[in-house]
Amino acid sequence: MHICVFLSAADLDDRYTGPARDFxxxxxxxxxxxxxxxxxxxxxxxxxxxxxxxxxxxxxxxVGFLAAxxxxxxxxxxxxxxLAERKRLLLEKADAVVVMVGGTGTLDExxxxxxxxxxxxxDMPVVLLNTAGFYDGxxxxxxxMEAEGFLPRPLTDxxxxxxxxxxxxxxxxxxxxxx
Numbered sequence: 001m002h003i004c005v006f007l008s009a010a011d012l013d014d015r016y017t018g019p020a021r022d023f024x025x026x027x028x029x030x031x032x033x034x035x036x037x038x039x040x041x042x043x044x045x046x047x048x049x050x051x052x053x054x055x056x057x058x059x060x061x062x063v064g065f066l067a068a069x070x071x072x073x074x075x076x077x078x079x080x081x082x083l084a085e086r087k088r089l090l091l092e093k094a095d096a097v098v099v100m101v102g103g104t105g106t107l108d109e110x111x112x113x114x115x116x117x118x119x120x121x122x123d124m125p126v127v128l129l130n131t132a133g134f135y136d137g138x139x140x141x142x143x144x145m146e147a148e149g150f151l152p153r154p155l156t157d158x159x160x161x162x163x164x165x166x167x168x169x170x171x172x173x174x175x176x177x178x179x
């Protein structure tokens with residue numbers, strides 16, 4: 001599978017990097033390809049390192065103004081014109097999406113894929129990896145949106161919430177018929 005991971009490029013402490021490393025190792029050992037923002041810094045580097053060290057492939061999609069931070073030695077690296085093209089290319093190259101911890105860019109990417117799913121423009125599985133309870137508030141907000149009629153489809157049709165890396169990958173593989 002080509003698994004797109006939306007995540008931060010910030011340097012974070014071990015409560016976030018440890019589970020990210022664990023997920024990356026599972027992804028690589030499973031023979032999957034990481035599709036990610038292409039950066040070789042922060043949490044993005046942690047995940048790319050883990051996937052590559054475990055035997056997985058790397059497909060990066062950077063953007064012009066961040067190209068200097070792009071990872072050398074990726075199996076594939078594309079440089080998009082702007083952030084909108086980058087999101088489009090990341091999703092085009094993916095069979096599934098995992099949203100890890102991140103800031104406004106990660107949230108923008110997450111809501112884009114959920115909006116596409118909501119309107120039936122994709123059926124790819126989406127997992128929100130809720131490391132250390134990072135997305136507890138967002139999870140509650142999504143539940144409120146569903147309860148109050150803002151979502152035309154059940155929340156469970158849009159996103160799977162995983163508390164641990166192993167559950168995230170198991171859900172994706174099951175969704176895609178991989179055992």
